[in-house]
Amino acid sequence: MKIAVIGTGYVGLVQGTCLAESGNDVVCIDKVAAKIEGLKHGKIPIYEPGLSELVHRNQRDGRLAFTTDLARGMEEAEIVFIAVGTPQGDDGGADLSGIWAVGRQVAEVLRSPKIIVIKSTVPVGTNAELARGMADATKVAFDVASNPEFLKEGAAIEDFNKPDRIVVGARKPAVAERLHALYAPFLRTDRPFLVMSPESAEMTKYVANCLLATKISFINEMANLCEVYGADINDVRRGIGHDQRIGFHFLHPGVGYGGSCFPKDVRAVIHMAQSRGLPARMMAAVDEVNEAQKNVLFQKIETHFSGSLRDRTIAIWGLAFKPRTDDIREAPAMVLINSLLEAGADLRVHDPEALANVRAIYGERLTYCDRPYGALEQADALVIATEWNEFRNPDFEIMIRLLRQPVIFDGRNVFDLARMTALGFTYHGMGRAAVDSGSAPKRQ
Ligand SMILES: NC(=O)c1ccc[n+]([C@@H]2O[C@H](COP(=O)([O-])OP(=O)(O)OC[C@H]3O[C@@H](n4cnc5c(N)ncnc54)[C@H](O)[C@@H]3O)[C@@H](O)[C@H]2O)c1
Numbered sequence: 001m002k003i004a005v006i007g008t009g010y011v012g013l014v015q016g017t018c019l020a021e022s023g024n025d026v027v028c029i030d031k032v033a034a035k036i037e038g039l040k041h042g043k044i045p046i047y048e049p050g051l052s053e054l055v056h057r058n059q060r061d062g063r064l065a066f067t068t069d070l071a072r073g074m075e076e077a078e079i080v081f082i083a084v085g086t087p088q089g090d091d092g093g094a095d096l097s098g099i100w101a102v103g104r105q106v107a108e109v110l111r112s113p114k115i116i117v118i119k120s121t122v123p124v125g126t127n128a129e130l131a132r133g134m135a136d137a138t139k140v141a142f143d144v145a146s147n148p149e150f151l152k153e154g155a156a157i158e159d160f161n162k163p164d165r166i167v168v169g170a171r172k173p174a175v176a177e178r179l180h181a182l183y184a185p186f187l188r189t190d191r192p193f194l195v196m197s198p199e200s201a202e203m204t205k206y207v208a209n210c211l212l213a214t215k216i217s218f219i220n221e222m223a224n225l226c227e228v229y230g231a232d233i234n235d236v237r238r239g240i241g242h243d244q245r246i247g248f249h250f251l252h253p254g255v256g257y258g259g260s261c262f263p264k265d266v267r268a269v270i271h272m273a274q275s276r277g278l279p280a281r282m283m284a285a286v287d288e289v290n291e292a293q294k295n296v297l298f299q300k301i302e303t304h305f306s307g308s309l310r311d312r313t314i315a316i317w318g319l320a321f322k323p324r325t326d327d328i329r330e331a332p333a334m335v336l337i338n339s340l341l342e343a344g345a346d347l348r349v350h351d352p353e354a355l356a357n358v359r360a361i362y363g364e365r366l367t368y369c370d371r372p373y374g375a376l377e378q379a380d381a382l383v384i385a386t387e388w389n390e391f392r393n394p395d396f397e398i399m400i401r402l403l404r405q406p407v408i409f410d411g412r413n414v415f416d417l418a419r420m421t422a423l424g425f426t427y428h429g430m431g432r433a434a435v436d437s438g439s440a441p442k443r444q
Contacts, residue, residue, distance in 0.1 A: 169201025223431025
């Protein structure tokens with residue numbers, strides 16, 4: 001099939017590339033000329049495991065092209081995906097200006113019937129409103145369908161190729177059938193292709209993200225409780241997870257959720273409820289717990305150093321909002337960095353992929369280290385904010401040698417509490433009673 005994807009970001013680039021890989025002719029469109037120029041020359045604007053090989057291969061084989069020219073890019077397409085950003089607006093709701101702008105542009109240049117599919121996460125009613133707006137602006141026939149995206153950054157290619165399910169919101173069976181044909185290569189092992197109304201499809205995406213965010217805030221609140229009562233959240237997790245009604249997934253305590261989806265989607269649902277006069281008490285609590293959780297690690301660090309971080313050097317491992325991505329949007333590590341800088345600490349930071357994005361924000365205010373051990377040199381403590389695999393089994397002897405004091409604040413419970421204590425570290429995890437050999441001595 002001939003496909004166009006408008007918006008070549010984390011979602012659009014993966015979508016376009018994976019569809020090209022299954023034999024379709026795909027044009028990815030973006031308004032940012034530098035991004036498109038780079039892609040034309042094989043420069044991948046984001047880090048996503050496995051993506052660059054796929055882009056290069058499909059580009060070379062002529063199935064994947066990039067352009068800023070929306071009219072030409074979608075000219076021959078039968079299906080046009082919209083994957084532009086829908087960030088949080090000033091009122092907490094989703095900012096749909098990107099969707100409306102694309103709708104206007106598409107209607108203006110529409111010359112033949114097409115299926116327009118909204119991939120972006122949008123509030124209930126957006127598909128219907130887009131269809132109405134476009135119908136006022138063009139005489140050419142078109143359909144609008146919803147097809148929310150569920151991929152996880154860091155595992156996006158795998159998620160796209162083996163989706164748990166594909167959700168399509170379409171009023172006409174013929175539209176759903178065309179989308180089924182497009183996705184058939186990814187549905188081979190009887191993966192569900194679920195057709196529903198556009199409203200239900202739009203809502204499905206928000207409900208999924210809200211439930212996942214709820215699990216995270218729930219376990220974080222329980223972890224904090226464990227800590228003050230001397231229980232260990234890891235044991236508690238095992239104790240509850242074997243109950244099949246509960247399970248283990250998404251119940252890891254940490255420094256709060258971040259990224260470009262959960263925070264804004266939870267707030268968009270609060271806004272959706274409030275605009276219809278309904279309370280959204282659960283989601284408001286989930287958001288509140290998460291905001292507080294982003295400060296927990298800083299409070300532990302401040303307490304350990306007796307309230308004074310001026311001229312202390314803190315090493316941070318992991319800056320992206322989660323491992324295997326370079327995405328730092330709403331990353332909890334950014335909140336931690338801001339608090340530590342404000343308290344007067346010097347920071348030596350390391351992340352396998354996100355350093356360039358962090359440097360673009362903080363410039364010379366941080367010391368950027370290409371290697372994890374480099375960040376530890378002359379540091380008073382190490383903080384782990386993101387659980388990259390390469391942090392899981394480091395050489396602890398080297399770490400003890402490099403750190404000025406063997407103190408670790410492990411925001412992701414990467415290490416084993418008993419082992420770290422035996423090795424001589426003062427180790428603070430999440431939801432596990434801290435083993436602290438005492439507050440750090442004051443600097444002379
Ligand atoms: N990132 C994820 O993991 C993820 C997962 C599921 C759903 N989503 C949803 O998918 C949507 C896109 O997210 P993303 O992370 O890919 O965003 P992104 O910011 O990475 O990419 C959006 C792209 O759209 C482009 N764009 C904006 N307006 C345009 C226009 N008028 N014409 C052409 N291009 C335009 C931008 O330049 C940018 O490259 C959002 O609604 C998001 O909530 C994201």
